[in-house]
Amino acid sequence: MEMIKVFGLPFSACTATVLACLNEKEVAYQVIPVDILAGDHKRPPFLSINPFGQIPAVQDGALTLIESRAIVKYLAKKFQGSTCDLLGKTIAEQAVVEQWCEVESQKFNPPFYAIIEQVFINPMKGLGPTDELLLDRNVEKLGKVLDVYEERLSKSKYLAGDSFTLADLHHLPYLHYLVNAVGKGDLVFSRSNVHAWWEDISSRPAWKKVAHNMKLPSLPCIPSQK
Template sequence: MKVHGAVLSTATQRVLATLYEKDLDFEFLPVDLRSGAHKQEPFLSLNPFGQVPAFEDGDLKLFESRAITQYIVHTYADKGNQLIYQEAKKMAIMAVWMEAEAHQFDPAASKLVWELVFKPLFGREVDGAVVEENEAKLGKVLDIYEARLAQSKYLGGDSFSLADLHHLPNIHCLMGTQSKKLFDSRPKVSAWCADILARPAWCKVLAMRNN
């Protein structure tokens, strides 16, 4: 298995975390985003949209991080941590919260990560109005998460799954910013964040990022 990506990319981190959770061997091939390698061949033959990551398993080529993570957990179900449920109703509930991450949590969280983490990194000015708007949006999502986490230990059910894992990169980024207060002020969400951020597989992703 090969992962073509960038260690600072939240989407790439999603795939790496899944591979570590499944205890699978893989080769990481860095893509130089600064030089625009992701917008040129040969990378475009792997992802025509020119975004990291891209993934290869034998002759199979995939892009879109959430699709890649689902392929990994279903194909290598007998390896490492399960990350999915076998029973149809439980799987459906987990799928609901995976969709919530992609369509409710991620849009606001990603905008905040861009403004509060990456803009300062690139020496660009933070847009306070965008931050304020998206903190309000994210707060509403986290209110719903707080209610959900009062019912089950994890978003998808009683065990850690892809529904939780997909949140890890953006939560980690925001914990180093003013938006940390959104998580800290909600006890169930705060405990959930502390739990999932401490997972050994996620710590391995951070170790790659910090090398």
């Protein structure tokens, strides 16, 4: 079987999500770096792979996919019979997984991204100092989302039930940066169930292989990613 090609960078949260899924499925892959510091993501030949100029992108034989959430769902379905099940076994279980994936996308991700934008991205781009009011507002928003998680995780080990699924995997790179890079780990550590969940999912061998390489650059650029 031809090796899956992943176009991206190790510190890109969306690339990390795809790599974590591939590791969970024990699928061989090749990472092809896209030099976004040189602007290669906005020029051919990468634009022929993703015309939006964003990482990651994946090639699996003749199939090319973009958008990390679509990519990991494809991988989880294609390799559903191998290793752990990331989608849920019944229609009801799959619906709950989908629900919490949507929560991550629509509720968790927006305030998280606003936080990392203020703490890391904007300063690196030279867009001025952190807007502390905006930062505090989004820390509060994210805290309210994690309060819901805290309640949910008091009733189940993982977001979608008793098994690790895509609902949990999607959170890994963002929580990693929240805890290790932007100084907002208290949002996790102050909630006992969220903290226990984070300690569990971040200790998975598949994730550790990815997290080891997630080092944010100290350069005035960050990849456009989806």
